[in-house]
Amino acid sequence: MPTVDEELERIRRLLEGAHERGLVGALGDEDKVEGHHNPGAHGAGELEPDDEGMLFVESFRNVTSVPRGFTRGRNRPRPLSLVTTVVIHQTAVGGGFGLSARLLARHQGQAFSARQDRYRDTPYHGVYSPIDRASVVQWPAWVHSFHGNGANDYSVGWAYDGKLPGDVLDLHGARSALRHFVTAMREVGVGLRYVEAHRQHSNQRGGDPGAGIWSLVVRPLLDELGLEERADHTTGSGLKLPSDWRRA
Numbered sequence: 606m607p608t609v610d611e612e613l614e615r616i617r618r619l620l621e622g623a624h625e626r627g628l629v630g631a632l633g634d635e636d637k638v639e640g641h642h643n644p645g646a647h648g649a650g651e652l653e654p655d656d657e658g659m660l661f662v663e664s665f666r667n668v669t670s671v672p673r674g675f676t677r678g679r680n681r682p683r684p685l686s687l688v689t690t691v692v693i694h695q696t697a698v699g700g701g702f703g704l705s706a707r708l709l710a711r712h713q714g715q716a717f718s719a720r721q722d723r724y725r726d727t728p729y730h731g732v733y734s735p736i737d738r739a740s741v742v743q744w745p746a747w748v749h750s751f752h753g754n755g756a757n758d759y760s761v762g763w764a765y766d767g768k769l770p771g772d773v774l775d776l777h778g779a780r781s782a783l784r785h786f787v788t789a790m791r792e793v794g795v796g797l798r799y800v801e802a803h804r805q806h807s808n809q810r811g812g813d814p815g816a817g818i819w820s821l822v823v824r825p826l827l828d829e830l831g832l833e834e835r836a837d838h839t840t841g842s843g844l845k846l847p848s849d850w851r852r853a
């Protein structure tokens with residue numbers, strides 16, 4: 606005869622399982638991301654560093670549901686066909702996201718691994734960490750996350766983890782990371798065509814991602830990545846791209 610606690614635990618597991626199956630089942634066949642496990646830090650999918658010592662992480666390939674504790678997005682997956690645009694951000698955190706002693710301890714002192722954990726609290730689908738020289742693609746495009754106000758419905762978010770002006774812009778790393786992000790998304794069928802700035806969707810984000818990232822990272826990659834800049838497209842209180850972001 607099971608105790609009340611054991612029975613409650615059994616029911617809890619049943620509910621959790623049903624929740625996960627519900628999320629996965631809500632995806633159309635064409636929206637399913639191939640199961641693909643890259644072994645690495647905590648199953649994060651750590652790839653080999655390149656010649657410049659950059660790391661490319663594709664943990665998004667292991668994500669089959671949105672964690673229940675995640676408050677920066679909807680639980681229900683969306684069809685990939687809705688996603689046409691990448692919205693560029695800066696995290697505006699000087700030196701990038703810091704790590705608590707507790708989080709570091711949980712990752713045996715490995716900052717790179719701990720920071721990936723920290724990023725999973727953010728709504729960005731992809732993040733570049735200059736401090737770790739790591740490009741992290743963390744959420745699949747079917748995750749409707751709250752990163753860019755009126756652009757959320759049709760976009761994925763990518764962020765440079767730093768504060769600009771202020772920090773030194775890691776040009777090579779940021780370009781490699783954005784290239785990696787767009788390529789990884791397209792590999793699983795996301796039809797990215799446009800690139801927009803967070804500022805285009807909120808007048809509270811006028812400097813997001815700012816002239817440096819836009820003119821030196823995003824614009825030089827437009828042709829190569831086949832992305833179109835929509836300088837005048839705004840939603841809500843958003844602002845057009847200023848001319849000094851578009852000089853380079």
Ligand SMILES: [Zn+2]
Pocket residue numbers: 693694695752803810813
């Ligand atoms: Zn932003």
